[in-house]
Amino acid sequence: MAQKRPRILILGQSSPGDHPVVKLLQGYVDADVVQTSEEAVEALRSRDYHGVFADVGDYLPLERAMVSDQASLILNTIGEGACIVEPEGRCTWSNKRMRAYPPEVGEQVRRICTQAHKLFSTAHTSAGSNRPSSKKYTFGVDDRYFEMICSPVVDESDAVTQVVAVVWDATGGKRLQRKIDAIDASGRELAKLDSEAVSGMTPPQRLRLLQDKIIRYSKDLMHFDHFAIRLLEPKNNKLEVVIAEGLPPEALEIDLYAQPEGNGISGYVAATGRSYICHDTEKDPRYVLGLEHSKSSLTVPLMLFDEVVGVYNVESEKIGSFNEDDRQFAEIFGRYVALAMNILNLLVVERFTTSGQITDSVVTEMSAPLNDILHECERLKDTYIGDESHTDSVTRIMADVTKIREALDNVKRGPNAVIGSQDVAEQQGDPVLSGKRVLVADDEPNIRKTIHDILTKHGCSVAVAKDGYEACTQLEQSEFDLVVSDIKMPYRNGYEIYAAAQRANRLTPVVLMTGFGYDPHHSIVRASQEGLAAVLFKPFKVEQFLEEARKAIASSADTGAASRATNHD
Numbered sequence: 355m356a357q358k359r360p361r362i363l364i365l366g367q368s369s370p371g372d373h374p375v376v377k378l379l380q381g382y383v384d385a386d387v388v389q390t391s392e393e394a395v396e397a398l399r400s401r402d403y404h405g406v407f408a409d410v411g412d413y414l415p416l417e418r419a420m421v422s423d424q425a426s427l428i429l430n431t432i433g434e435g436a437c438i439v440e441p442e443g444r445c446t447w448s449n450k451r452m453r454a455y456p457p458e459v460g461e462q463v464r465r466i467c468t469q470a471h472k473l474f475s476t477a478h479t480s481a482g483s484n485r486p487s488s489k490k491y492t493f494g495v496d497d498r499y500f501e502m503i504c505s506p507v508v509d510e511s512d513a514v515t516q517v518v519a520v521v522w523d524a525t526g527g528k529r530l531q532r533k534i535d536a537i538d539a540s541g542r543e544l545a546k547l548d549s550e551a552v553s554g555m556t557p558p559q560r561l562r563l564l565q566d567k568i569i570r571y572s573k574d575l576m577h578f579d580h581f582a583i584r585l586l587e588p589k590n591n592k593l594e595v596v597i598a599e600g601l602p603p604e605a606l607e608i609d610l611y612a613q614p615e616g617n618g619i620s621g622y623v624a625a626t627g628r629s630y631i632c633h634d635t636e637k638d639p640r641y642v643l644g645l646e647h648s649k650s651s652l653t654v655p656l657m658l659f660d661e662v663v664g665v666y667n668v669e670s671e672k673i674g675s676f677n678e679d680d681r682q683f684a685e686i687f688g689r690y691v692a693l694a695m696n697i698l699n700l701l702v703v704e705r706f707t708t709s710g711q712i713t714d715s716v717v718t719e720m721s722a723p724l725n726d727i728l729h730e731c732e733r734l735k736d737t738y739i740g741d742e743s744h745t746d747s748v749t750r751i752m753a754d755v756t757k758i759r760e761a762l763d764n765v766k767r768g769p770n771a772v773i774g775s776q777d778v779a780e781q782q783g784d785p786v787l788s789g790k791r792v793l794v795a796d797d798e799p800n801i802r803k804t805i806h807d808i809l810t811k812h813g814c815s816v817a818v819a820k821d822g823y824e825a826c827t828q829l830e831q832s833e834f835d836l837v838v839s840d841i842k843m844p845y846r847n848g849y850e851i852y853a854a855a856q857r858a859n860r861l862t863p864v865v866l867m868t869g870f871g872y873d874p875h876h877s878i879v880r881a882s883q884e885g886l887a888a889v890l891f892k893p894f895k896v897e898q899f900l901e902e903a904r905k906a907i908a909s910s911a912d913t914g915a916a917s918r919a920t921n922h923d
Contacts, residue, residue: 359384361401365394365408435459435521438507439467441514452521458495459521463502466491467517470504474514492524499528530679533575537683540571541690564694565597572599576683578668580648583656585664585695586612586624593620593665594847596695601669605643607853612662618642619653620665627662629654629681633674652676654684656692663692727755772804774896781812786904788813790835795825795851796867797843801892805838808896809903822846826854834862836907841868852886861913863887863906867894 362379364387379385383404388394394406435452437445443464452460470489488505501524507516572578580600584593593610610617612624619630619640632651635641641651648669656664666688670676731752735745781788792814796802799820806816817832819825823845829837837855841848848866855862865888887906890899 360404361386362405362407363388363394363397363403365389365391365406433522435463435519437463437467437519437521439464439471439517439519441468441471441516443468446516455521456495459500462493462495462500463519463521466493466502467504467519470519471506471514471517474504474506474517498523498525500524533683534686536575537571537686537690540575541687541693543567568597568691568694569599571687576668576687578684580669580671582606582667583664583691583695584610584620584624584667585656586662593617593624595849596664602646603853607850608643610642619651620667623653623655623665624662627655627657629685631676631678631681633676647671649673650675652680652684654681654688656688656695657685658689658692658696663696666691728752731755772801772808772896772899773893775804775808778808778811778896784812786907787900789815790907791815791817791833792836792838792903793817793819793825793828793832793834795819795822795837795839795843797821797840801840801867805899808899812900822851825851829854829858833859835910836903837862837864838903839864839866841866856885861910863910865890865902865906867892 359382361384364385366387366389386397386403388397394408397403398406432449433451435449435455437448437452439445445460445464448460452463470491473489488503491502491504493500493502500521502519502521505518505520506514507518509515568583572581582598582601582605583596585596586592587594591612593612595606598606608618610621613621614625615622617625619632619638619642622628622640623630630640630653632638632641632653635648635650641648649672650670652668652670652675654666655662656666666684668676668684731748734748739745787809790813792809794802794805794809794816795818796805797820802818802820806818809816817828817834819828821844825837825839825843826846829851834855837851839848839851843851846854848868852864852866855864864886866886867890887909888902890902
């Protein structure tokens, strides 16, 4: 096979056959001969040559033409618009990108360049021989944002003759910054949970306020419709679900721990503190059950002072739904969520601690005056011996003081007390409670026995459980008309017991109990979303407890009757 011969380009006035170089190299090369520098540049642009031959007088114009052509090629290839504008606002040259912009953009650029020319000329005159610096400008056209840099063109006489402008579409970056600013503003609003603002709210109301804000901002601002927030339980490293939206119950009931392996993406993120984008759930071995038709997910750590306190997990039904911008947005938002959760916990713990301190203080302060009253009553009884009207009055006062002291003793025992339990008598034929099966779960023996005795006296058949595991086991094995459970217990929290009761029978009412509103796993909010019957804050009165128990059972019976009637129809 014959080897391909080199090809050369010759710039000259002679015809191809008469050119001396062609004659000299005839038989060794193929030659193209052109007459002008413009033709040479066009030929060089259209094909490759091994060499170029030109007379000395023609070489410099050819080199300039080639440099100009390369410069034009570069300016037409870059992603920014470029143009040269005269002092009066006339554009004498522009690249392809600049010409592709809408006419309104060109008008804005020419107007700004005219203003810049005046500014440059004034600055140049004032500064003498110092060259005026470039200026950056920003302008908007419809819903798009543009940025540009204007630079002066100075001639040999030091006069500013033209302005060169480089223009680019900054809409994406501007919108990104606006969204970050919006997330920042929303996050600050999210964290506004100061004591004064929420002092009049009960713990469930505070939790509901925070939950509603997080869900609203996640949907309206972040455009996330399916997500869960899990907080890290330091004692056992478990990730507890506290807020969820758009995810199935079975996904929320999976036990996950802050470990890099074997605990899904959430466990990995909590253990490492690194965000994780799962572009395709079917191909990612770390992914565990989430949204029913989930195709991709985004999980970021909830960071508080550089410490991981939980995770924010978002699911999508589309493959590759999340990008680096989403990750950045979620991380910023997640920091505010962590801060808000921490403030809320501090407020609840503060109430828990403060209430206990106040109770101890009140009991201590009242003990001495009550003792004085009893001593005085004893003295008065001796004084009024034989005067029944006076002695009866003194006896009643002493009885009232005794009740006050007993009530204070109950309060002093704090969350582990039911006020008035010692006064409960046997009840015959309670229309609501009699014959009902009730499960009472509490890790405190005193309150477990007290509630058992109260319900038994009202005709209930009562089973007890000393921890969450035992309660869930009994719910799997037996049917109950009511479940009464403490929120904070070993092995299972209040929400998990509520969920177990619902799995056994969705009509089974559940009443949760907590001390001074303390709810470390946010069980109240989660269960309230799904139909929790009531919440009791210890210490509570017997009458209050019985009223909530009756209401819960009656409401469940009404719901069941309505459901049966609907099915019968």
